[in-house]
Amino acid sequence: MPSNPFLNSFTHTNQRTPIWLMRQAGRYMADYRRIREKYSLLEMVKTPELACEITLQPIKTFGLDAAIIFADILPLLEGMGFRLEFLKGEGPKIDNPIRSMTDIEKLRFTPATECLAFTLNTIRLVRRELDKYNIPLIGFSGAPFTLASYAIEGGSSKDQSLTKQFIHTHPEHWHMFMEKLSLMIADYLLAQAQAGAQVLQIFDSWAGALSPFDYEIYVMPHLQKIIEITKKSEVPLIYFSTGTSGFLDIIKKLNVNAFSIDWRIDIKNAWQTLGTNKTLQGNLDPNLLFAPWSELKKHTEQIINQVCSIHPDKKGFIFNLGHGILQKTPEDQVKRLVDFVKSN
Ligand code: CP3
Numbered sequence: 001m002p003s004n005p006f007l008n009s010f011t012h013t014n015q016r017t018p019i020w021l022m023r024q025a026g027r028y029m030a031d032y033r034r035i036r037e038k039y040s041l042l043e044m045v046k047t048p049e050l051a052c053e054i055t056l057q058p059i060k061t062f063g064l065d066a067a068i069i070f071a072d073i074l075p076l077l078e079g080m081g082f083r084l085e086f087l088k089g090e091g092p093k094i095d096n097p098i099r100s101m102t103d104i105e106k107l108r109f110t111p112a113t114e115c116l117a118f119t120l121n122t123i124r125l126v127r128r129e130l131d132k133y134n135i136p137l138i139g140f141s142g143a144p145f146t147l148a149s150y151a152i153e154g155g156s157s158k159d160q161s162l163t164k165q166f167i168h169t170h171p172e173h174w175h176m177f178m179e180k181l182s183l184m185i186a187d188y189l190l191a192q193a194q195a196g197a198q199v200l201q202i203f204d205s206w207a208g209a210l211s212p213f214d215y216e217i218y219v220m221p222h223l224q225k226i227i228e229i230t231k232k233s234e235v236p237l238i239y240f241s242t243g244t245s246g247f248l249d250i251i252k253k254l255n256v257n258a259f260s261i262d263w264r265i266d267i268k269n270a271w272q273t274l275g276t277n278k279t280l281q282g283n284l285d286p287n288l289l290f291a292p293w294s295e296l297k298k299h300t301e302q303i304i305n306q307v308c309s310i311h312p313d314k315k316g317f318i319f320n321l322g323h324g325i326l327q328k329t330p331e332d333q334v335k336r337l338v339d340f341v342k343s344n
Helices: 005-011 030-036 041-046 048-062 101-105 117-130 144-153 161-169 171-195 212-233 245-251 267-274 286-290 293-310 331-342
Strands: 084-087 091-094 137-142 199-204 237-241 258-260 279-284 317-321
Touching (some): 005 199, 041 048, 041 117, 048 117, 101 171, 137 144, 137 171, 144 171, 161 212, 171 199, 199 212, 212 245, 237 279, 245 267, 258 317, 267 279, 267 293, 279 293, 286 293, 286 331, 293 331
Parallel strands (some): 137 199, 199 237, 279 317
């Protein structure tokens, strides 16, 4: 593939700031809703032709610098024995969540080539299509803590309270659970790289629920193991987390190529803590896409100015949101943002 600003950002050789948006394919797009009317989320994810088409929708509409495979972090849990559903208006539900130590002992390992073959097939399909656009494909997985929180809470949770109670009541079983999850995750990430993913992102959306101490003891060793295994693929790795600005000095120890941060910290501060030799991704508040253009532009410029105060040529920076794009986001605002960042 000829040189691309997103891939070049991992070697700090990008000539301009690349941009892609977390959850860039989804309900805010009319094209997506047209398909969603006919199929459930899991049907779309598990049908490679549909998932391929949806992956490409935001690429065709907005001209982003990278595609992210249309999938979800939760189907991996099915391969371990969890029953997953997405209920209308309620989000994900797991009807056999972890309630006892024996539930953890019963969990199984299934290779990604068996239980997540649909996403690996989507990756192969998308890669063929992307040759036309000269942009790379990002594969991803949930991080073990974030996945464990769904498996223990039985769905989305505001405070990960049951998960934290489990950690502190059954630390040994917690570690056993994290080890089982980590083997599934590492195998899935490697399989995605083999299928053609050119960058891999690990989503640790709820890591910020933890204290720095708990993160370091109960989460970090498992992430390090995943990273160590996944490094064999030589594909750049991005670690995404939110709410973690209070312990970036710990997160910094993860041996990944790039960190993705949210808006709760200014980017200059974050970059200095994480190491300015690393690639940094972030960190616009997705709510700004609802603001008048003048306000959205001001905040976008502010991020870019801060980046310039670290690296005046903006090398090693990837523009993104601090978390996923919101459901009612106006598409014309997305287009304006993408055009503006690309011209900067
Ligand atoms: O970025 C992309 O375009 C790829 C698609 C993608 C989805 N999920 C599709 C999806 C990605 C990268 C994810 C990751 C994901 N899934 C995360 C980590 C990122 C984050 O946002 O924190 C998490 C925590 C999940 C779990 C999940 N999936 C939840 C909590 C929900 C329900 C909430 C919601 O947004 O509706 C989902 C459903 C989901 N995954 C949708 C999409 C497009 C909405 C499905 C619909 O059309 O009803």
